[in-house]
Amino acid sequence: MSKQVGLANTFEAHRKHLQAVAYRMLGSLSEAEDAVQETWLRLSREDGRGIENMGGWLTTVVSRICLDMLRTRKSRREDSLETHLPQSFTSQENIIDPEQEAELADSVGIALLVVLGNLNPVERVTFVLHDVFTIPFNEIAPVVGKSETATRQLASRARRRIRGAKTVPEADFAHQRDVVKAFLAAAHLGDFDTLVAMLDPDVVLRDDRQTGSSRVTRGALALAKQVSGRAQKAAQLALVKGQAGIIVAPRGRLLYVLQFTVNQEKIAEVDLISDPERISRLDLAVLSDGTLVNPD
The missing domain is CATH 1.20.140.160 (PhyR, sigma-like (SL) domain)
Structure with missing residues (x-):
């Protein structure tokens, strides 16, 4: 014993x-x-x-x-x-x-x-x-x-x-990453004015969780109101098809992905992708500054 x-x-x-x-x-x-x-x-x-x-x-x-x-x-x-x-x-x-x-x-x-x-x-x-x-x-x-x-x-x-592999030049990617990072921070803090300033006036959010006309949100004011103070703690920057994006994964379980289009320092389009089949077609990777990887 x-x-x-x-x-x-x-x-x-x-x-x-x-x-x-x-x-x-x-x-x-x-x-x-x-x-x-x-x-x-x-x-x-x-x-x-x-x-x-x-x-x-x-x-x-x-x-x-x-x-x-x-x-x-x-x-x-x-x-x-x-x-x-x-x-x-x-x-x-x-x-x-x-x-x-x-x-x-x-x-x-x-x-x-x-x-x-x-x-x-x-x-x-x-x-x-x-x-x-x-x-x-x-x-x-x-x-x-x-x-x-x-x-x-x-x-x-x-x-x-x-x-992963970036699909845009390094300088463009760094700028894109900074914009998405700032968007996430402002959404966490509920900083409405900063969110509006970061968004193109005609920005479009497409959300595949919704049906009909409700799946599309148009305009900086409407989108800022929708996300201000509502960003989940589990949201984190990631590479999405070689560009800066956001994944939301409470307890490490993937809920949805945010894919961004950034034009002239402003966010012009956001796609919220939650459908498993659509997600399976995305190339997801961690940002180079977001993981510890040892050399060979």
Whole structure:
């Protein structure tokens, strides 16, 4: 009994790290907890015998469990967009504290969590282990069942997808990013006058959540009134089809995307996209200053 207690204490010392690994791989706190619990069950069956590097062993096991869970999710067509739909919000609320998950998502980076969901399972596991937790490729290769060279290529491919590619010149993109960032800040603060000044007088907002004529808002005054003080805390800058945009993802679950057209320092058009099929056709990526990515 005392040996089992000692093993449990050792596991608890690693629990926080394992949860961090699993959450970044799965994007769901409830699923991360399931993966960590399964890791404990496997450790208890091993009884700790012959494990020289407990931290490394546990990280490998939880990573393999997460990889299996991601593959199962994909095979059931439960991709990131479907798991991020609004109706899934209440499914785990009796198990996981929504505020706790929201804080965890914010600490990881909402944009990064959303974009990680666009990677295939092996890319996601490889990227998280190497670029987030700085685990060397020779240790990741056995986890994903690839050669070290192939694993390195997976990480590079994932990194390119996460960073995305700008579709406008750097100077234009920097200006565009600053405009969208200022718009988001003014919407958060409820700064009506600043919002009006940033918007083209004939600005158009198209919202696919609405039907009929209500889906279109026209004019700077009308749009400023609609968004002033109503920006969600979970709204964050991101690359949307290679240009500066906004994603809204409470607890890391994507609700909608805002795509902007900026003309002569003013926002001329805004498209609010919430339909999963439309979102799946968007290239989403994190801004270069919004994620921690280690070099090869």
